[in-house]
Amino acid sequence: MMRRLLLLMLLPVAAAQAAEPSLITDLSQERIDINTTFKGADLLVFGAVQYPSGVVPDKAPDIAIVLRGPPQPITVRRKERVAGVWLNTDAVRFESVPGFYAVATTRPIAELADDRTTAIYEIGISNLQLSPASSASEKVTRAFEAGLIMARRRSGLFAEAPGGVQVTGNVLYRARIAIPSAVPVGDYGAEIHLVRDGRVIASTSVPIRIEKSGFERWIYVMAQEHSLIYGMVAVLAALMAGWIARLATRRA
Amino acid sequence: MDIYLPIAEMSVNALVIILLGGGVGFMSGMFGVGGGFLTTPLLIFYGIPPAVAVASSATQITGSSVSGALAYWRRGQVDVKMGVVLTLGGVLGAGLGQVIFRKLQAIGQIDIAINLIYVVFLGITGGLMLKEALPALLAKRRGIPQVRSRRHVPWIAALPWRMRFYRSGLYISALAPLALGGAVGVLTAIMGIGGGFIMVPAMLYLLGMTASAVVGTSLFQIIFVTGAATMLHATSSKSVDIVLALLLLVGGVAGAQAGVRAAQKLKPETLRLALALIVLAVAVRLFFGLTITPVDLFSLYGPA
Numbered sequence: 001m002m003r004r005l006l007l008l009m010l011l012p013v014a015a016a017q018a019a020e021p022s023l024i025t026d027l028s029q030e031r032i033d034i035n036t037t038f039k040g041a042d043l044l045v046f047g048a049v050q051y052p053s054g055v056v057p058d059k060a061p062d063i064a065i066v067l068r069g070p071p072q073p074i075t076v077r078r079k080e081r082v083a084g085v086w087l088n089t090d091a092v093r094f095e096s097v098p099g100f101y102a103v104a105t106t107r108p109i110a111e112l113a114d115d116r117t118t119a120i121y122e123i124g125i126s127n128l129q130l131s132p133a134s135s136a137s138e139k140v141t142r143a144f145e146a147g148l149i150m151a152r153r154r155s156g157l158f159a160e161a162p163g164g165v166q167v168t169g170n171v172l173y174r175a176r177i178a179i180p181s182a183v184p185v186g187d188y189g190a191e192i193h194l195v196r197d198g199r200v201i202a203s204t205s206v207p208i209r210i211e212k213s214g215f216e217r218w219i220y221v222m223a224q225e226h227s228l229i230y231g232m233v234a235v236l237a238a239l240m241a242g243w244i245a246r247l248a249t250r251r252a
Numbered sequence: 253m254d255i256y257l258p259i260a261e262m263s264v265n266a267l268v269i270i271l272l273g274g275g276v277g278f279m280s281g282m283f284g285v286g287g288g289f290l291t292t293p294l295l296i297f298y299g300i301p302p303a304v305a306v307a308s309s310a311t312q313i314t315g316s317s318v319s320g321a322l323a324y325w326r327r328g329q330v331d332v333k334m335g336v337v338l339t340l341g342g343v344l345g346a347g348l349g350q351v352i353f354r355k356l357q358a359i360g361q362i363d364i365a366i367n368l369i370y371v372v373f374l375g376i377t378g379g380l381m382l383k384e385a386l387p388a389l390l391a392k393r394r395g396i397p398q399v400r401s402r403r404h405v406p407w408i409a410a411l412p413w414r415m416r417f418y419r420s421g422l423y424i425s426a427l428a429p430l431a432l433g434g435a436v437g438v439l440t441a442i443m444g445i446g447g448g449f450i451m452v453p454a455m456l457y458l459l460g461m462t463a464s465a466v467v468g469t470s471l472f473q474i475i476f477v478t479g480a481a482t483m484l485h486a487t488s489s490k491s492v493d494i495v496l497a498l499l500l501l502v503g504g505v506a507g508a509q510a511g512v513r514a515a516q517k518l519k520p521e522t523l524r525l526a527l528a529l530i531v532l533a534v535a536v537r538l539f540f541g542l543t544i545t546p547v548d549l550f551s552l553y554g555p556a
Contacts, residue, residue: 034256035256036255036256037254037255037256038256039254039256039263040263072554073554074552074553074554075360075552075553076550076551076552076553077360077550077553078549079546079549081545084543085364085368085542085543086364086543086545086546087361088360088361088364088551144550147548147549148552150548150550151548151550151551154548181254181256181262182261182263212258215258216258217258219494219495220259223258223259223486223490223492223494224490227486227487227490228486230486230492231482231485231486231487231492233494234311234482234492234494234497235311235314235482235483237315237494237498238311238312238314238315238318238479238482238497239314239315239475239479240315241315241498241502241505242314242315242316242317242319242322242501243318243319243322245315245316245318245501245505245508246318246319246322246323248505249319249323249509
C-alpha cells in the first residue's frame with residue numbers, strides 16, 4: 001500500500017524528467033495537385049508543442065520547419081568565354097540535390113543552434129549535403145555549389161525564411177511555405193524540429209505528395225509511356241488545327 | 253490567364269503564348285515563311301526549356317503549313333514529285349538531326365548549339381536576302397525593269413539519277429533535292445524550324461525551280477518533315493508539349509490571316525527587305541546573347 005502510494009507520487013516527477021516535449025503537426029493539404037490552372041501553391045504547416053504534464057514554459061520555443069522534395073542528380077555547368085562566345089565548359093555533378101527545399105524558422109538559423117547541429121539536421125540551404133561527385137578541388141566544387149544554390153534560389157526552388165514560423169501562446173506554431181509552379185513532382189516531406197538551447201529536442205515529419213492531376217497527368221503519362229501514340233496525336237491535332245483554319249479562311 | 257504546361261512543367265501566361273503565335277503568324281502570312289525561326293528563340297527568351305521549345309515549335313509548324321499548302325494545292329502550285337523527293341531527304345535529315353540533338357543534350361551544349369546555329373543561319377540568310385532585296389528595291393525606284401534570269405547551278409543539275417519534274421520545269425539529278433531536303437531536315441530537328449527561309453531560296457537559285465511552284469512545294473514538304481521531327485522528338489526526347497503547340501497554333505492561325513491581308517497592301521520588294529531586316533535583327537539579338545557576359549555563369553541540368 002505504502003509502496004504504491006509512493007510510486008504514484010513519484011510518477012509525474014519521473015515522467016517530467018524522462019519525457020521531453022513532443023510535436024503535433026498537420027498540413028493544410030496532404031497532396032498538391034498540379035492541374036491546368038496550377039500557378040504554385042501555399043502550404044500551411046501547423047501544429048502544437050505538447051509539453052510534459054502540460055506545463056507551458058514562459059519562453060517561446062524555437063522551431064525549424066523544413067519542406068524537402070525528392071532528391072535528384074544535377075549537373076552544374078559553368079560558362080566560359082571561348083573565342084568571344086560564352087560556352088559551357090566545366091561541369092560538376094551533384095548526386096543528391098533536393099528538387100525543392102524550403103526552411104522556415106523562428107529565428108535566423110545562426111542564432112538557432114550551432115553549426116554542427118544545423119548541419120546534422122540539414123537546417124539551412126548552406127547545410128544541404130549535395131554530394132558532389134567530381135575530382136575537382138574543394139574550392140572549385142564550392143564555387144559550383146554556390147552557383148547551383150544561386151540558380152535554385154532564383155527559381156524559388158530553394159528558399160529560406162528566418163522568422164517564417166509564428167508561435168502563438170508558446171504552444172501553437174505555423175508556417176506558410178510558398179511552392180512555385182516549376183516544382184518537381186514526387187514524394188515530399190515536411191520535417192519539424194523543436195530546438196531548445198541549441199539542441200534539437202523533438203522532431204516529427206509528415207509526408208506530402210505533389211502530383212500532376214487530371215488532364216496534365218494524362219498528357220504527361222501519355223508522353224512518357226505511350227510516346228508513339230502521343231506523337232501521332234500531336235501531329236494529327238496540328239494537322240486538324242491547320243485544316244480547320246483553312247476551312248475558316250475559305251468561308252471568309 | 254495562366255496555364256500549366258504539362259511537358260515544359262511550368263506555368264505560362266496563355267495570352268502571351270497566343271500573342272506570340274499571333275505575331276509570328278502575322279509575319280508568316282505576310283512573308284510566306286513558316287516563322288519557326290522566330291518561334292523557337294522567342295519561346296526560349298520566355299523561359300521555355302530549349303528542348304521543349306524546339307520540339308513544340310516543329311509541331312506548330314506542321315499545323316500552320318497545312319492551310320498554306322492546301323491553298324497552293326488548289327491552285328495547282330505543288331510539285332508532288334519534287335515534294336516527295338525533298339520529304340524523303342528531309343525525314344532522313346531529321347533522323348540525323350535528332351541524333352545530333354540528343355548528343356548535344358548529353359554533353360550539355362544544346363542551348364548554346366541552338367543559339368550558335370541560329371546566329372550562323374539567320375546571319376547568312378538575312379545577309380543574302382538583304383543583298384537581293386536592296387538592289388531590287390533601288391532598281392524599282394529608278395524604273396529599271398528587273399530581268400530575272402535562271403541561275404541554277406549546272407554541276408548540280410548534272411549529277412547522276414536525273415529525273416523529270418514537270419511542274420517545276422526541271423530535268424535534274426534527284427540527288428540534289430534529296431540532299432537539300434536532308435540538310436534542311438537536320439535543321440528542322442535541331443532548331444525547330446520548317447526551314448522555308450532556306451528551302452525557298454535554295455529551290456529558286458540552286459535547283460532553278462519555276463517560281464510559281466516553289467512556295468507550295470516547300471510548304472508541302474514542310475508538313476511531312478516537321479511531322480516526322482515531332483514524332484522523333486516525342487519518342488526520344490519526349491519534349492513535345494501539345495498544349496504549347498496548340499496555343500501557338502490558335503494565335504498563329506489568326507495572325508496569318510491578318511498578315512496575308514497586310515501583305516496585299518505592300519510591294520513585294522518592300523516585304524522582302526523587311527523580312528531580311530527581321531531575320532538579321534533576330535540573328536544580332538541572339539549573337540549578343542552569346543557574347544555578353546551572362547547574368548548567371550552556372551546553369552543546371554537535371555536528369556535527362
